Amino acid sequence: MNRSSKVMIGVGAAVALVVGATGGAVGVQLVTSAQIKNGTIQTVDLSPAVVRQLKQAGPRGPAGQAGSDGADGTNGAQGVQGIQGIQGPPGPAASDQLGALAADASSAATTVANIGGTFGKFTATVRATELDSFTLPAGTYQLSADGFFHSTAVVSGLTRLQLALRIDDGTDWGVDVGTCFTDSTSPLADRESSCQTTRVIDLAAPTEILVYAFGYADNQGSADSGKFQAVSHVSAIRVD
Known part of the structure; x- marks a missing residue:
């Protein structure tokens, strides 16, 4: 741990560590990183109220600006010309x-x-x-x-x-x-x-x-x- 930082036990504006002895006075002091041995704190317990607040979704942010139009694609290659159809036979005589x-x-x-x-x-x-x-x-x-x-x-x-x-x-x-x-x-x-x-x-x-x-x-x-x-x-x- 970084020795220059102060670690707070619990959640709040400050965490007080109560140290007392039988029949003696109770004092409160702040625990800093200097008093904590590396590796001794494995987890940080959060209160149920804090967990609920963390799970709540925040307000939707404003919509982003529309993206600019992409560049026009290149023209495709010209297709192969179709085969010319064969002319049909002459139409029937008028009597048909x-x-x-x-x-x-x-x-x-x-x-x-x-x-x-x-x-x-x-x-x-x-x-x-x-x-x-x-x-x-x-x-x-x-x-x-x-x-x-x-x-x-x-x-x-x-x-x-x-x-x-x-x-x-x-x-x-x-x-x-x-x-x-x-x-x-x-x-x-x-x-x-x-x-x-x-x-x-x-x-x-x-x-x-x-x-x-x-x-x-x-x-x-x-x-x-x-x-x-x-x-x-x-x-x-x-x-x-």
Whole structure:
């Protein structure tokens, strides 16, 4: 121990050591480091009150000042340029696009050779007069057609003219993909009539559409054969 310091026993402003003898006077004196042998004091006892005060946290100090902003980091190295993509194939034709006009076919004026009797069979002879044909790719289409008919001579007035759209699938009558009829025509020459048809068709493969003109007389006769000319107009719009 440092001999120049004074050691106090206990806790307080000063520690008094009471020295006495039996029957004698009691005196109080301060104990200094000179009266203490090195190594004789092992611990210092603290009162419970002092221990509690030492364990109590002191008041929070004021917040420190905010640190200054750090220096900006260096820019990273430039990344490797990506590989240029391969250009895709050309887009589909207009007939493959939804809402596109896939077909727009108009026929020339053609004389309707046969009126009355049977329309005819694809497996034998088709008596109806072919006006036009066109092919559609696979897909779903709204098929719209109109037939315009014109009498070139005086007629019976009993004939109802027909526009017919068919697919030859190898059966007798083929597949009907649009049919319309006029009312009974005027008996006068140089008179006109028309009819319209709209159909949605679904084609699993590229398919030829055949357009025919025909007619039936109310008396089931054929006197008006060759006395009408027909013109067809057909449009197809891709819907799926």
